[in-house]
Amino acid sequence: DVKVTQSSRYLVKRTGEKVFLECVQDMDHENMFWYRQDPGLGLRLIYFSYDVKMKEKGDIPEGYSVSREKKERFSLILESASTNQTSMYLCASRNRVNTGELFFGEGSRLTVL
Amino acid sequence: GQSLEQPSEVTAVEGAIVQINCTYQTSGFYGLSWYQQHDGGAPTFLSYNALDGLEETGRFSSFLSRSDSYGYLLLQELQMKDSASYFCAALQQAGTALIFGKGTTLSVSS
Numbered sequence: 001d002v003k004v005t006q007s008s009r010y011l012v013k014r015t016g017e018k019v020f021l022e023c024v025q026d027m028d029h030e031n032m033f034w035y036r037q038d039p040g041l042g043l044r045l046i047y048f049s050y051d052v053k054m055k056e057k058g059d060i061p062e063g064y065s066v067s068r069e070k071k072e073r074f075s076l077i078l079e080s081a082s083t084n085q086t087s088m089y090l091c092a093s094r095n096r097v098n099t100g101e102l103f104f105g106e107g108s109r110l111t112v113l
Numbered sequence: 114g115q116s117l118e119q120p121s122e123v124t125a126v127e128g129a130i131v132q133i134n135c136t137y138q139t140s141g142f143y144g145l146s147w148y149q150q151h152d153g154g155a156p157t158f159l160s161y162n163a164l165d166g167l168e169e170t171g172r173f174s175s176f177l178s179r180s181d182s183y184g185y186l187l188l189q190e191l192q193m194k195d196s197a198s199y200f201c202a203a204l205q206q207a208g209t210a211l212i213f214g215k216g217t218t219l220s221v222s223s
Contacts, residue, residue: 031208033210033211035213040121040215041215042200042213042214042215042216043156043200043202043213044213045210045211045212048210050208056210058210059212090155090156097207097208098143098163098204098207098208099144099161099204100143100144100145100146100158100161100163100202100203100204100211101146101158101161102146102148102156102158102211103158104155104156104157105155106154106155107155
């Protein structure tokens with residue numbers, strides 16, 4: 001089974017802190033994604049990476065950056081957390097570029113105080 | 114702009130059939146996916162339609178009409194465990210990310 005693992009299930013941070021959300025997949029997938037999910041807004045794309053060291057901005061990249069140094073790991077970084085970044089963050093991976101099948105992690109619920 | 118529209122809520126009883134519609138407006142279109150998400154859980158993949166027509170997988174079926182920019186998810190013989198949120202998501206072109214709708218909350222009662 002494909003496994004996408006997000007390092008933290010729940011985090012509480014203070015405004016201005018730097019936050020790292022880690023995601024690891026074990027199936028050698030080339031594409032990886034970060035979405036945030038908020039009630040009534042669905043899933044919104046923050047960044048995605050189609051290969052190591054490659055990244056593309058999604059619909060809401062402001063306030064976020066990403067790192068993909070190894071194929072299996074895709075990190076989301078909040079340089080200076082703000083309260084409006086309180087959300088559920090979902091990492092996903094995909095094995096083929098021409099398919100709509102994503103494999104999601106369990107999510108990281110971030111609260112910024 | 115690009116958007117996917119789906120109803121916010123649907124209710125049904127056990128054993129019934131329910132159809133969740135999704136209309137999309139995107140700058141390009143490659144295919145339409147459906148995902149299920151239970152409360153507190155991760156979204157899980159249900160189906161992907163790249164061609165027009167109906168795809169059946171057990172109790173769930175998914176339909177796509179490219180000419181109408183429309184698709185639906187059909188759930189048959191509803192069970193309580195089908196109570197969840199369902200998302201349609203469009204793939205604009207190969208290699209890009211999925212754009213998700215806002216989700217439909219399905220409540221199944223006995």
